[in-house]
Amino acid sequence: MFVSILHRVTGDGMALVGLPVLLWWLYALAAGPVAYGSFASHAGAWYGKVVLIGLTWSFVSHAASGVRHFLLDTGAGYELKTNNTWAVLTPLIALTATLAVWTFLLLR
Numbered sequence: 001m002f003v004s005i006l007h008r009v010t011g012d013g014m015a016l017v018g019l020p021v022l023l024w025w026l027y028a029l030a031a032g033p034v035a036y037g038s039f040a041s042h043a044g045a046w047y048g049k050v051v052l053i054g055l056t057w058s059f060v061s062h063a064a065s066g067v068r069h070f071l072l073d074t075g076a077g078y079e080l081k082t083n084n085t086w087a088v089l090t091p092l093i094a095l096t097a098t099l100a101v102w103t104f105l106l107l108r
Helices: 002-031 033-044 046-073 082-108
Strands: none
Touching: 002 033, 002 046, 002 082, 033 046, 046 082
């Protein structure tokens, strides 16, 4: 149940937070160097990184949960032990993947 609710929350989070960030980024690209510099300075600040890390986690979590739901739709994984295992692994996979992406981005 937790993973299902988390799937819905991450989808809403990407829609409510990710879409405005995406639109701001696209506007900044089109508006020129001054607008892009403003966007980049906010995105590079600590609060911008928190938002971007949250969006990354949200995307990866939503995708991992989506794959889990897709497999359940095929009829696989309905056994209680298998279902519980994947329900525990889905958030852990999302956290690990998010840490890997941001470790790569911050250390390059």
